[in-house]
Amino acid sequence: MFGIVDRLGSAGVGLLILLENLVPPVPSEVVLPLAGFRASTGTLNLVTVWPAATAGSVVGALLLYGLGAWLGYDRLHDLSRRRWFVLFGRRDLERGKRLFDDHGSKLVLLGRMVPFVRSVVSVPAGVAGMPLGRFALLTAIGSGIWNALFLGLGWWLGQRWEIVEAWTGPVGVVVTMAALAGLGWLMVRRLRSPVPASER
Template sequence: MADWIFSIVDRLGAPGVGFLIFLENVVPPIPSELILPLAGFRARVGTLDLWWVWPAATAGSVLGALVLYAVGALLGYERVYALSGKRWFILSSQRDLERGRSLMESHGGKIVLLGRCVPLIRSIVSIPAGLARMPLWRFTALTAIGSGVWNAVFIGLGWYLGENWDQVEGAMGPASYVVLALVLVGVAWLVVRRLRARNGYVGTHRAP
């Protein structure tokens, strides 16, 4: 993947950085922690224009986030809520969805803004925002601000570290794995709790 990222950046320049960051938002395993410091280093040595790299990366972030926001909006809260009432739907209960919607209504702005600065979460936070139908202008503005800060920090680190720019990805890699592990644990907990509740319901109704 690293060689592919290098080839895109070197071939397409700032638009290539924007394209890769767009993909990173839609397909989280593509690491912005590698793309952005590389772009900063390339800007330092003069092969990229710094004043085009940051806007291109931020535009890619916003466009990628809007794709996942649209997925959430098209699914719709009512449809997912109805699905969560089915016995075979094991990812969450209707009560979980109600709590999630309440949380987004109360603190959705903070969640979207801060979530843009957390690996993996920066991508998937767009879907619940779409489900909750957060106003599009607000979602776009918060995404642009949060992503702009994230992009500026990592491009700046690549510029500052120079030939050692790849140390950024090495330092952030463990943090990304921790976040991924926490997400997987959370999903597993929801599934187990949902299965236990369903089995308890079935057992109760089968009792004589």
């Protein structure tokens, strides 16, 4: 990671943050403090690295938004009626759509500042058909705040940036494990539940 940041500079940070949206194990909680530390030594420039990181966040989120828009509510609704589709049922999908219709803007904005959620929240935004301009703006604001916070921590801690890695690493693991456990619970619940007549 040091090598990518040092060789590619701000563009490399933006690339890593883009990949974090698509491959959550690439941790922005480590990349950003490292970039902040490099900026404090003069290797990087915060004036360019912050917008590069935020642009990477927005581009990655737009790719996932596009996936959600391509799937669409109708297609997922049809899938949710199939017994073999174990992720969620029709009622779950409808409940999620109502939640996103009512609170979608808050979910996107705040979700950009929560590990793992920051990656997956873009998909339901696309499914729900959130206006693209609003989605991009909220993503940029939430990502910009998140990026500024961790870049600032790296700058402030200087060569002690590993302190951030020491506590954000376990937090990221816990959040990821909780998300996987929640996914497993949804699958088990779906498999054990009776099939409503409307879903047969």
